[in-house]
Amino acid sequence: MSSRRSRITSLRALGAGxxxxxxxASGCGGGGDSANGKVTIRYSWWGAQDRADMINKTIDxxxxxxxNIEVKTDFQEYNDFWTxxxxxxxxxxxxxxxxxxxxxxxxxxQKNLLLDLNAQVKAGNLDLGDxxxxxxxxxxxxGKLLGVPVGANTFSLVYDVKAFEEAGVTPEPxxxxxxxxxAVEKIGASKEDFWGASDNGGVMYLYDLYxxxxxxxxxxxxxxxxxxxxxxxxxxxHNAKNKKGLLVPAKQSxxxxxxxxxxxxxxxxxxxxxxxxxxxxxxxxxxxxxxPIPTTDGEKTGQYLSSLMLSxxxxxxxxxxxxxxxxxxxxxxxxxxxxxxxxxxxxxxxxFEAYEPKGPDALIAEYENSVxxxxxxxxxxxxxxxxxxxxxxxIYGSIAQGTTSVDAGxxxxxxxxxxxxxx
Numbered sequence: 001m002s003s004r005r006s007r008i009t010s011l012r013a014l015g016a017g018x019x020x021x022x023x024x025a026s027g028c029g030g031g032g033d034s035a036n037g038k039v040t041i042r043y044s045w046w047g048a049q050d051r052a053d054m055i056n057k058t059i060d061x062x063x064x065x066x067x068n069i070e071v072k073t074d075f076q077e078y079n080d081f082w083t084x085x086x087x088x089x090x091x092x093x094x095x096x097x098x099x100x101x102x103x104x105x106x107x108x109x110q111k112n113l114l115l116d117l118n119a120q121v122k123a124g125n126l127d128l129g130d131x132x133x134x135x136x137x138x139x140x141x142x143g144k145l146l147g148v149p150v151g152a153n154t155f156s157l158v159y160d161v162k163a164f165e166e167a168g169v170t171p172e173p174x175x176x177x178x179x180x181x182x183a184v185e186k187i188g189a190s191k192e193d194f195w196g197a198s199d200n201g202g203v204m205y206l207y208d209l210y211x212x213x214x215x216x217x218x219x220x221x222x223x224x225x226x227x228x229x230x231x232x233x234x235x236x237x238h239n240a241k242n243k244k245g246l247l248v249p250a251k252q253s254x255x256x257x258x259x260x261x262x263x264x265x266x267x268x269x270x271x272x273x274x275x276x277x278x279x280x281x282x283x284x285x286x287x288x289x290x291x292p293i294p295t296t297d298g299e300k301t302g303q304y305l306s307s308l309m310l311s312x313x314x315x316x317x318x319x320x321x322x323x324x325x326x327x328x329x330x331x332x333x334x335x336x337x338x339x340x341x342x343x344x345x346x347x348x349x350x351x352f353e354a355y356e357p358k359g360p361d362a363l364i365a366e367y368e369n370s371v372x373x374x375x376x377x378x379x380x381x382x383x384x385x386x387x388x389x390x391x392x393x394x395i396y397g398s399i400a401q402g403t404t405s406v407d408a409g410x411x412x413x414x415x416x417x418x419x420x421x422x423x
Contacts, residue, residue, distance in 0.1 A: 038067075039321045044074045045099035046081035051342050058335045062328050069321050089113060092315065097322050100311040102138060105146045106221075107383040108311065115312035116144040120323035127327055130348040133372065139309055141380045147309030148326050151344025154303050154368060154375065155205055156274040157291040163187050163194075163268035171291035173370070177210075180294040184246050187268045198261035198270040199247040201238030202396030204389045206271045209293050210234065212302030212376070219381050223423040224388075228410050236406045239399055250400040259283055273306075274367055275344050278360045290367040292374065303371055304378040308343045341365070387420035 045055065052075050059071045074095065076084060088094050094113065108114045117139075120126045128136040131149070139147030157180075159171060167190065169183040184196030200206050208218035217225040241247050248261040256264035260272070263283035270280075274290055281288055293301040310329060312322045329335055336351025341361045345368050346352045357365045395413050398404035404412070 038070045039318050040070045040072060041096040041316070041318055041321055041325060042072045042074065043097050043325070044081065044085065044095040046078045047075060047099075047342075048077070051075070054339050054342055057338050058329060058332075061332070061334055061338075062325060065328070066321075066324065069325065071325065094313045094315060096316040096318060097310055097312050097325060099150075100147050100309045102147065102149075102306050102309060102378065103381045103385060105139060105141045105309075105311070106380045107385065109141050109144060109146050110383050113314055114144075114146040115314045115316060115319060115322070116146065117148065117312060117323060117326070118145045120319060121145065123320070123323075125320050125323035125327065127331055130331060130350055132347060132349055132352060133305060133375065134377075135305065135307065135347050138305065138307055138378070139311075147311045148330055149307035149309050149344075149347040150330055150339075151275070151341065152305045152307045152347055152368070153273040153275045153344040154305055154371060155209055155271065155293060156277075156367060157269055157271055157293065158262060158274075158277055158280055158288055159269040159291055160262070160267075161287040161289050163190075166190065171294075173292050173374075174298045175292075175294050176298055177294045177296060181241075181246075184241070184269070188246050194265075195246065195248045195261075195267045196269065197247055198267045199238065199242060199250065199253065199400055200271045201235055201247075201400065202393040203271060204392045205273075206293075207231075207234055207392075209302040210296075213296045213300045217379065219379065219385060219388075221379065221382055223382060223421045224414075224417055228414055231410045231413065232406060235396060235399055235409060238396075239406050242400060250397065262288075273344075274364050275341055277364055278341065281360045290363055292371055301371070301374045302376065303374050304376050306378060307347065382421055384420040384422065388417045391416045391420070 043059070045051070055075075056073065059073060063069065063071060074084075075081065085094065085098065100108070105114065117126055121128055126148070128148070132152070135149045135152055138149050139145055157171060164171060164183065164187070167183060167186045169179075169186065171180075171183070180197075186196070188194065188196035204218060211217055211226055211230070216230070219225055238247070242249070248266045252266055253261045256266060260270055260280060260283075261267045262270035263280040265284065265286070271293070277288060277290060293303055295301055310326045312319065312326070316322050331348050331350055333350050333354035336346045336348075336354045339346070340355055341357065341364055345365060346355055391413055395404065395409045399406055399409045
């Protein structure tokens with residue numbers, strides 16, 4: 001096996017952890033019928049115990065309203081979930097309904113794992129009429145409805161309010177990357193062992209927004225949407241900032257994991273999904289807030305809504321019951337009150353209005369409302385996106401650690417991405 005193929009194999013394994021993908025085989029899995037005449041469906045998701053506690057409460061509500069349907073549950077932490085899911089899918093026994101991600105609908109769809117829910121919408125078992133901000137279309141791929149959002153997120157800058165105030169910087173709509181860089185330099189110069197920003201040069205979703213601001217995108221439906229020259233500039237700029245001591249060094253970032261560099265007190269700002277504010281505020285006593293993505297022209301952020309979704313197995317024996325379950329989970333107001341923003345801002349108007357956000361949740365709701373006018377459509381990622389994301393993160397990590405040059409890293413990334421995407 002060539003060294004390149006060997007690395008691709010390793011990155012596919014890493015991608016399973018990052019992007020929730022794996023080998024999917026045909027079969028006739030799904031739930032069955034209980035001895036008492038009830039229809040039994042299996043529901044799996046990833047997340048911590050707090051999410052499991054919330055979801056189990058919503059299932060109790062569902063089973064009371066639908067006594068003919070029994071829901072068997074299963075959850076693990078992220079990586080463990082996908083390891084188990086891949087095994088089940090390869091054995092032809094995937095769960096009837098499971099938590100999924102918007103970014104990977106196309107790959108799952110191409111593996112014929114996902115049920116097209118359009119028929120259930122037409123039959124009246126699944127109502128999409130109350131979704132917010134066009135989310136009713138978020139799970140569509142090539143005319144098929146492969147997922148239904150249970151929460152919505154958009155990218156943001158999470159920042160230390162005090163650090164930015166002391167530097168005299170106000171991150172606000174229309175600010176530019178130049179404004180951001182000036183803030184990073186000013187904040188980093190004010191304290192020892194404290195940097196203006198975390199190093200997010202290897203975050204695929206951030207680079208995607210930067211490209212979208214220029215009329216490009218990280219992915220097209222068929223492959224990469226940018227050139228080697230584009231990536232050399234992005235990684236080259238970040239590498240230069242690292243050498244100037246403006247971003248948190250890779251070694252320090254690794255030492256504080258699983259905390260982020262921001263919540264661990266190493267930096268004043270970090271780019272991530274807005275709902276991560278809940279986690280970060282639980283890990284620090286500092287006041288944190290959300291700001292929109294800097295722009296290249298003072299206007300276009302490139303931001304879009306992404307979401308966690310519920311998908312149904314194409315092999316389920318109970319598509320009507322599964323659709324009824326999904327409908328309940330996205331439309332019932334009491335479910336919204338229980339889940340809050342654990343999986344992102346609530347997707348339907350009924351749930352959004354039923355829940356009264358407090359603390360970090362209130363800031364997330366306010367932020368998403370403030371950027372509504374900037375949001376753009378999102379394009380589903382091509383098959384192989386998981387391996388590409390893993391390569392982007394891993395290779396940039398080598399650059400940040402000084403073991404790979406920018407030019408060599410870019411060449412390596414394009415080589416591995418083309419193999420992963422089959423282009």
